[in-house]
Amino acid sequence: MTAFSPRRLAALVVAVGTVLLTGVVTAAPAGAADPVDYRQTKTLTREHVATDGTTTTVDSREVTVQVDRTQSLRGRERIHVSWSGARPSAGRSADPYGFNGMNQEYPVVILQCRGVDDASAPEAEQVRPETCWTSTYLQRYAAGVVSAGVWRHDRYASDEDRADQETLPGWPAECGLLPGSVFAQHLLPFEAASGTVYPSCSNTTIAPESAIDAALPPADIAAFTNLDGTGDVQFEMRTSTENESLGCSSEVPCTLVVIPIMGLSCLDADPACLQTGDFAPGSSNLSDVGVDDAVSPRFWWSESNWRNRFSVPLDFALPPDACDVLDSRAPVGMYGSELLNQASLQWAPAYCLRADRFKFQHNRMPESSALRLLGTGDAVAAFVSDAARSSTVDLAYAPTAVTGFGVAFVADLPDNAGELTQLRMTPRLLAKLLTQSYPATNDVRAHEGLENNPLALNTDPEFLELNPGLSTVAAEAKATILSLSEASDVMTAVTGYLAADPEAMAFLGGEPDPWGMRVNPSYQDIDVPREDWPMLDTYVRESTRECEQLIRSPYLGLVAAPVNSLRKISEAVLDAWPNVQTQCTRSTTTDPWKFGRIARQNYGVRFMLGLVSLGDAERYGLRTAELRTAGTGPGATFVAPSVATMSTAVAQATQTAPGKPFTFDRTSLDPTGYPGTMVVSTAARVSGLDAADAGHVAQFIRTATTEGQISGPGNGQLPDGFVPIASTGPTAALYAAAQQAASTIEAQKGPAVAPPTTPATVPLGAATGSLAVRPPAPRSGGVPVGGTPQTVDGLPAPASADVEAAGPSGTTVAQESGAGGTAVKATLGLALAGVLGAPLLRSLATRRRAS
Template identity: 50%
Template sequence: MRAYLLQRDPRPLLVSLIALLLAAGVMVLSPSAQAVDQSPARAAKPDFSQTKTLTRTFENADGTTYSFPSREVTVTADTTQDVRGRQRILISWTGAQPSGGRASNPYGENGLQQEYPVVIMQCRGIDDPSLPAAKQLSPSTCWTASVAQRSQISRTGAEASWTRDLLADPADRERVSGITPFPSADVCPTADIAPFFTRLTPFVAAKGTVFPACDAQHMPPEAAVGAAFPPNELAAFTDTDGRGSVQFEVRSDVENESLGCNDKVACSIVVIPIMGLSCAAPSVPATPADDACRKGGRFLPGSSNFANDGVDQAVSPALWWSASNWANRFSIPLTFGFPPDTCDVLDSRAPTGFYGSELLAQAALQWSPAYCLRKDRFKFQLNQMSDDAGWNLMEAGEGAAAEVSSEHELRGSDPVGYAPTAVTGFSIGYVIDRPDNQGEYTDLRMNARLVAKLMSQSYLGSDLGRGHPGMAGNPLGIMTDPEFVKLNPGLTQNAQEAGAALLSLSNSSDVIYQLTDWMAQDKDALAFLGGKPDPWGMVVNPAYRDIAIPTAEWPLLDSYVPQTENTCRQDNPAVYFSQLAAPVTTLRKIAEALLDAWPNVQTRCEFDLSTQLYKLGRIDRQSFGARFMMGVVSLGDVDRYGLRSAALEAASGSYVEPDDASLAAAVGLAKQQDRYGPFVLDQADVRRSKAAYPGTMVVYTAAKLRNLDQTSADKVAQFIRVSTTEGQRPGTGNGDLPGGFLPIRDSGVTAKLYASAQQVAAAIAAQKAAPSAPPSQGGVDNGGSTGGVTSPGGALPGEDVPSADPSSAVPSVPAVVAPVEMPQTQAIGSRTAGGLVPSLLLIGLLGIAIAGGLRFFVQPPRAPRGTA
């Protein structure tokens, strides 16, 4: 090799190396190179983190003390600022005492029969001694949904361990305690019955009402049986390593008026790792209460309490309010965002309505106050409806703009611009519990054929479905489908009706179109819908065979009514598979159904005593530990409500979850076919990618480029400019971009969206008039349209009408835009322009390097020295 190199002229190689070094320098200095990662991950640092050393201590009869080994516990919360009702916050902890006797359901009073859990609840007030007493939190401002969680009533001495609490005030060691004056027998007849012990932990409502919590009648109205919302407080399980985490759902005054948390009333999440009561010196002889206080638990760490057996009270969650446990609390202060009606309350101006996509809902919730609370901006209002309905209102001139996620048919002669406004999407949300009390399943994978099976109502649901012609041998639900089991092993195969359907939308939506387009690009899904059995013999519901996809509206085609001896069903004959599917009108309803594990299946039969008639309705919420439900949800709702999203199959065998990287990969595949038009994400391209998330969607602000009144045009242009600059700043505050959205930036993969948005905003603001028609040959009026949805003269609706001057059919971006009063936003630079010259230089240098290298290696050997 050395002889080979020595025989060649080194000058071409030197030129090549110099060119490569210069190219490297260009890459370092190039602005585009500095902005490769256009979608930085959300900050991993939690909003709250605190560590405490917790110790349980016993006082001996001689006055000495004995302390159990201390535990250093750390609690974190991922977000605490600008939270909203029903939002879930990730609470995590390490170092806690491992739990024993795990309950199947940790929520509300169902979680009481555990040992050493971590109690988590929402309380009004802040742990700040400098504040007035009314603004400080206390056990009386912490919410529980039942009496049993906050009061101990008429207990024997063996059940009164709190009376021996080392840290308790003397008054709390009395036979009756907790509230002064203590309720009379007229108010609480079972509370003061000697010789039994009672401890009441009253609840003080936001308006000052005191509920003594001595029975169900003396609890706040939100704690009633059958309340609108299930309990959010829980006694969470700590694993044998001392770790645990939960998604805690916060409630605003909209969901819980008695608790009263809002943007003006401060609240906290209180986390109490149960260590066990610290106990005062025992009496001589020791009393049953002394013995009860010193107990250490019946269950081994990590064990379950399926039988709901009794536990040792001193290490149970029932005494979270005791002095020993309360002293160990972690208090996580919360701030609440503005309520949804803020703009209506604080801004008397008439709103400017934008109509359409619900995918933008969570962003609009944060964006709206950033408009209505500033006089230099208009009062923005998103009116959620189907994409088609929003588009039609915009085209008819009844709305300033539409929010859509795909190209829609243009029925009038006025051109429409699509400004990319947000990158988000949909997911298959789910709540599924592992069997044997192992917690939630977190790794669901779904392919297009499985979704097609659900959408086509090809699972039987229950024995009622077995009589359906042409599919009697199909599984009852997806959980018993061998294809699903192969993808998601280890889950229960106990069939539920909810496992026979995917909760979806009943109306037209771009989301359904994108979902079914993904199905249409999968040969296995298409073959199944076409009548080909899957490898395990399952066949499509004959009512859906050869259904045309993609489609924006999924129909209910089945007509099977079961023949049964059930009196209720005989009195209420109905299409069974439509009752299983039971689609709803909004994505939010689906998200809330998943949040509550409450399928929309309409097969519950009950007898109405008032009418003496049977009726069918929605089935009950699923039991914790046996939940199995799936639905189509928006990524914005996934983030707010802490839902789980299935990984969807992109390229064969590659399952992709929604996150910034997978959304960015999908955006990279999207192409814009026409200036001012939308970007098309071809699912055929997604099927070839191993990184792109199939549920990615871009939301566009669509508005007329002609014949829109100038005031509305200026507002729409302002909205596009603000929403694509400061509106893309990730955060939870007013004007910020919430989770579930990929920020649009002026660089990286979303730069094309940003550039297009600015062009469309300028064109909307300009409202360039239609070009004048050329003089007619015979002086006949050509019946030109004035806009709206009127068809051009001589053309039928839906026909393509060529423009008299194609070059002027769509306005170009003007050099000077009509002035619009605009707030100051973040400085924006064009990285594309800034990187053009360096890019060209880089290409040239690389060309020189390659040429030099080729010349060096292909040149003929030099003649040896001294030869002719």
């Protein structure tokens, strides 16, 4: 649990007072290009000192680094880091993360470090190499023959760094002593947030999160620069929740350090220091052979490299347990849709940190279960997308969020060519994956009906026609899509997408695709749409493995291995860790066998699909597939999620009657609308609900559909992956229905329509007339939920999607408009008197990610 110090709270109160007095809302200048949270340009040089004392510049470059988002960051969120003007890299590693990326030349090292790069700050709070996180000790400790100690010849290094470190006071005994006449050693301890100093010279002297078998894969990276000097990566943030030793949080400032490696500047004519590289620019180092150390990332900490750093200040959001820490009131629990998770995470502090509101708590569960709790009186509200199939009480449904599902993917291109950035999927391909119609391995071809089917998705001619250039080496993880094991309105929407497509329905009915692939007989004629997806296949493969001979489990069910939450799916795709449960494990040779999860996929050969929420996809920086909406073959239309394409879709959502949820007829959607779009509504009883609870629900609806629709990462704002609901444009009907439902729920006079009341909260922007919100940046070629500037209440709605001709496959792709927008950094403070006996902060300091 994160502690909130009195000093920190006092500072927050001062911030609140300042904002309340000034009401400041600042924006980037009109017409500013590529507004981002951070951009800086520096001249980086490599200079050698000759024997006569003169200096020679051997390389000089104007390097620009920019980061799309630095404010209100959350654990495991990925931010987009890009650069230009850097020296092209050489000897590209198959895996650039952690120690695996050390054998490269001229990469860009990116690290998350504790502290601020501000000389005026106390020394203990300044960022230093000792406070930068690396995933292994080998990135901090150097030892080798004296001639290999190139850091000793760094012209900018201190005398201490050039000296025989092991002879200096304070050398840790556990790090051993090597004879200085033969070996050179350098030690860079890691200083943890707790004050503990880890020598970091072996696997036993490192911080606990730095183990080789750590729970999370490395985030630190030595990234490759293209031949034109540009490059980009998505860097994963770690908070104190994920990395306690690093300790980044809303209270502990941290910095993203970006170091374009130019090569060490040499003090003398040492041959190893003067090296310029063994590999040609743009080449690969697939064999992981040694490189010239002077131009490698191995000595990122040496002063020649460290002085070239770009320091990006990072601001972290309140932790997930902030309301439990700061608000002792009992929560008002609302239950249901996981689609709302990311919004609920940002909305909750806007309620619990105000004494005039209640302590909001979102408890995720299947929507049908949440609706049953409404009927029994055990819940005050439920978040759902579909109406209750049967109910003993009358309910009103208030549209609260526009979001949806996506097919997330991670895939590497062959020959070390990088990641796949665009994927196209059809309803029939999704049907093939869900019905376990790919055998996965050759010995499952004995399964009746699967004899002639492709082994996996990446060997299916239908998939390859749409997605050429991928590896065709089959694997179990490539034969499935990680999906949900429990009932969900998301599954209703996914299977509704299948049910609306004639090709998918023909395949489910037993008709082979044009290449002869047939549906798994266990799933033939399955009813769709449906809220759950059952595991129907019972085939047990014959295997020589002892565990499979002893444990007779349906094999394809182990390959599919669905899970009970969309978040788990997102994190699995983020880590490229399939949930395939075919690994035979046991603790000792006498223990019984059990099936377990296979290992994470290695960088360079990853391929995995998962069904995710768009909110999760945006937080974790996951790429999502374009889904086919019309046509077949080369003339088909594929649509990616964006504000524009989702707005097109939501404009066609309808109610069966006033007070009912907005749903879609997926057989008649506009082909330029994203078919995964969904509306999440807040459902509540319209009679028999306690007056206080009815007031809480009405307040939640009014707040969530006004100030909660301001796009941004701050407390109370709407995160990426959602389309803002406004009183005009394609979501106008949703906005009006929400206000109507809030009044009906508050009145508790039954289903009779009550006149809407004026919302209790005023949309941000009312005081200034308007507030434009900048869309997020593309994620390394992916298409995020974002687009033209989104306005809040009473302002123009987003433009409709453009349909553009696609690439070589000849299909068309509906994409968001490329129109620019004004970047806004809004700071809003709200007085929070009475909570925990003192005012507390609701601070919104945000800037949208920019393209």
